[in-house]
Amino acid sequence: MTQTDKLDLSVQIGSLTLPNPVGVASGTFGYGEEYAPLLDVNTLGALYTKAVTLEPRAGNPAPRLADTPAGMLNSIGLANPGMEAFITDKLPFLRTLGCPVIVNVAGSTEDDYALVVERLGSEDGLGGYEINISCPNVAHGGMAFGTDPALVERLVKRLVSIRDRAPGAASRRPVIVKLSPNVTDIGLIARAAEAGGADALSCINTLVGMVIDTKRKRPVLARGTGGLSGPAVLPVGVAVVYKVSRAVAIPVIGLGGISCADDALQYLLAGAVAVQVGTAIFSRPETPLEVLGGIRDFMEREGVSEVRCIRELL
Numbered sequence: 001m002t003q004t005d006k007l008d009l010s011v012q013i014g015s016l017t018l019p020n021p022v023g024v025a026s027g028t029f030g031y032g033e034e035y036a037p038l039l040d041v042n043t044l045g046a047l048y049t050k051a052v053t054l055e056p057r058a059g060n061p062a063p064r065l066a067d068t069p070a071g072m073l074n075s076i077g078l079a080n081p082g083m084e085a086f087i088t089d090k091l092p093f094l095r096t097l098g099c100p101v102i103v104n105v106a107g108s109t110e111d112d113y114a115l116v117v118e119r120l121g122s123e124d125g126l127g128g129y130e131i132n133i134s135c136p137n138v139a140h141g142g143m144a145f146g147t148d149p150a151l152v153e154r155l156v157k158r159l160v161s162i163r164d165r166a167p168g169a170a171s172r173r174p175v176i177v178k179l180s181p182n183v184t185d186i187g188l189i190a191r192a193a194e195a196g197g198a199d200a201l202s203c204i205n206t207l208v209g210m211v212i213d214t215k216r217k218r219p220v221l222a223r224g225t226g227g228l229s230g231p232a233v234l235p236v237g238v239a240v241v242y243k244v245s246r247a248v249a250i251p252v253i254g255l256g257g258i259s260c261a262d263d264a265l266q267y268l269l270a271g272a273v274a275v276q277v278g279t280a281i282f283s284r285p286e287t288p289l290e291v292l293g294g295i296r297d298f299m300e301r302e303g304v305s306e307v308r309c310i311r312e313l314l
């Protein structure tokens with residue numbers, strides 16, 4: 001048996017055990033099928049799907065993407081085929097995967113979120129819900145929920161009680177709340193989600209940004225602003241995870257700007273139990289597997305046998 005075989009990479013998120021801490025972030029990995037030819041999806045710690053909303057959404061008008069010095073700006077606006085098409089067209093493939101699938105849920109109203117979680121409760125093949133209350137690219141809902149602690153607590157409480165009433169194993173699926181960094185005090189929002197009964201938190205979604213085309217003298221994105229992601233947001237995400245993991249007792253999943261193992265290790269040292277790789281996948285789909293390999297190497301080098309103990313090194 002090699003040293004690597006003795007490493008415990010598993011992560012506990014509520015009742016769900018992730019085989020390893022490296023997942024792929026919502027919106028950067030579609031619904032899995034698109035990337036299956038490019039890397040072994042089964043070796044991921046978790047696959048967080050593109051957002052699913054009650055009704056199909058076309059998203060925002062183009063252009064929806066812009067380059068920035070150390071990342072990208074997007075204003076996709078939660079484009080997705082809607083809940084019923086997700087169930088009929090996407091879920092059958094997702095059910096064949098060997099890694100946990102966590103469905104990212106978004107909405108314009110509290111009822112939207114509630115109806116999606118209720119309907120998905122009768123479908124098998126899902127490991128949990130990631131509740132997106134932090135999308136900066138929609139006019140209604142999204143970030144509007146994620147910036148008000150009272151709304152966050154009420155929404156999470158409602159979704160948790162719907163989850164609890166689901167049949168069988170679906171009643172134990174973790175509810176993970178994805179937080180926005182576009183707030184004054186993220187600790188307040190994190191505690192509100194925890195008070196509502198969230199099993200875990202994901203930090204961070206994108207930061208609001210704008211790129212202006214100086215020749216046209218217009219914003220590059222049709223919507224004006226978009227969400228900044230990629231290396232530029234790494235230090236912001238690490239600082240948020242450091243703060244939030246000390247503000248709550250539930251697990252925190254870190255993401256934002258991870259493009260190598262060292263970036264992921266910063267999150268794990270800051271207090272995250274797991275990480276997600278997002279924008280980096282667009283240029284290098286193999287990044288999540290390289291990140292996992294680098295975490296293993298670090299554990300061997302440092303003599304840490306359980307991934308959950310990395311945070312104790314800080």
Ligand SMILES: Cc1cc2nc3c(=O)[nH]c(=O)nc-3n(C[C@H](O)[C@H](O)[C@H](O)COP(=O)(O)O)c2cc1C
Nearest residue numbers: 025026027051074132204205229230256257278279
């Ligand atoms: C093109 C694109 C689409 C995204 N769509 C979603 C989404 O549907 N739901 C969500 O919660 N986050 C979405 N995000 C945010 C990412 O999941 C992640 O929080 C953010 O990009 C920061 O991580 P990164 O810097 O590694 O990309 C999207 C990001 C990008 C770049």
